[in-house]
Amino acid sequence: MSSASGGTIRSIQILRAMAATAVVYFHCNxxxxxxxxxxxxxxxxxxxxxxxxxxxxxxxxxxxxxFLRIRVIRVVPIYLVATFLMTSVVLALPDRVNSAEVSPAGLLKSALFIPYEMATRPGPILEAGWTLNYEMFFYVMVALALLATRNARRGLALAAALLCLLVLSGWFAPSEWYLVRFYQSSLFLEFLSGVLLWVIYERSREIPARFMVGRMASAVAGGFLIAGGIGLLLAVDAGAVFAGGTDVRFLQYGLPAVLVVAGGLLTESALPAGRWTTLLVELGDASYALYLFHPFVILFLSRIVFEGALAGGGPWLRLALLILATALALTASVVVNRYIDGPIQRRLRGRVLRVKSSEKALVRPQV
Incomplete structure (x- = not known):
């Protein structure tokens, strides 16, 4: 993620690395x-x-x-690679990937980010891709609002208003049609909270630097991070974020996540330069690849290589294998980001966007 000056917002990259690693842990267990x-x-x-x-x-x-071309170039190519790879794995090892189904219609809907239901679970074929259905819908809504208003700030405001109405419709009149109900999710409030954080972050540049560092800023950042972290760890399981049929995930996970991101941003000016920060920033840059490809690492290790050891092993053996799985997933993500996704991104940006070299930092935002 680039700042207004063209530099990387390191705190955002570090948070992305931590978030993706948390998802890896979730799926391992x-x-x-x-x-x-x-x-x-x-x-x-x-x-x-x-x-x-x-x-x-x-x-x-x-x-x-x-806007939309930048987002499509960033999200779609490597997602399609992962989707077609998972399709191949399901067809080759159907007994190992027993939660996924492959059909021409399902593959088409997966590739086009159209939510649908399988017999065993919701689509898409690459299970982690459900989040990208929300991402792409959000991008399209913002792009249409930008086109309608021809002004970035008014466009964002219009998209925010429409998405809030969509979420409210889910609370008061949830649809019986799966496709509509899927998009009535309170998850869109998390996107909009991020938009609000951007506005606050940009306005904070007008505050003298001496107020953005020091004990007070550290105390506020620490308070946000601790409160948000505790809120996330104490939240209910992801499968139980509906109370009486009402989607309350934003209240349970979204608000603590906002606190964590806000706290991370407050640490930006205090982050030290050094090897560990550089490593975490690189892992953040590879977090999209980690999110898409970690299921293959987990599948290979837990259902093929170490299936017997996991079934009969004690906690220390399973912990060692968990650390190994996480390390391999992180390593694979860096390799994919450097040698597959990175070259694809550079080629497509050069051919489709044709921007000046001085603007390249602005067209390389991450998911």
Missing amino acids: SPHGGFGFPQTGAWGVDIFFVISGFIIAGTALRRREN
Whole structure:
């Protein structure tokens, strides 16, 4: 993620790395993962959504004319690679990937980010891709609002108003049609919270630097991070975020995620330069690849290589295998980001966007 000056907002990248790693932990300890530790970390998705809103606000304000193309180039190519790879795995090893179904219609809907239901679970074929259905809908809504208003700030305001109405309709009149009900989710409030954080972050540049560092800023940042972290860890399981049929995920996961992202942003000026910060920033840059490809690592290790060890092993063995799985997933994400996604991004940006070299930092936002 780039700042207004063209530099990387390191706190956002670090938060992305932490959020993606939390999702890896969550899936490792799902029934299909089988590592057997307490299952938490689904809230990594909510942190991602808040960060996505933050990024989209900056992209819309700076590159309004290329907004949708920038987002499609960033999200779609490597997602299609992962989707077709998962399709191949399901067809080759159907007994190992027993929650996914492959059909021409399902593959088409997966590729076009159209929500649908399988017999065993909701689509798409790449299970983690459900979040991208929300992402792409959010992008399209913002793009249409930008087109209608021809002004970035008014466009963001219009998109926010329409999405709030959509969420309210889900609370008061949930649809019986799955496609509509899917988009009535309170998750859109997380995107909009990220947009609001961007506005506050940009306005904070007008505050003298001496007020943005020091004990007071550290205390506020620490308070946000601690409160948000506790809120996420104490929130209910991801499968139980509906109270009496009402979607309350924003209240349970979204608000703590907003606090975590806000606290992270407050630490930006205090982050030290050094090897560990550089490593975390690189992992943040690879977090989208980590999110898309970690299921393959977990599948390979838990359902093929270590299936027997996980079934009969004690906690220390399972912990060692969990650390190994996480390390391999992180390593694979960096490799994919550097040698597959990175080259694809550079080629498409050069051919489709044709921007000046001085503007390239602005068209490389992350998910």
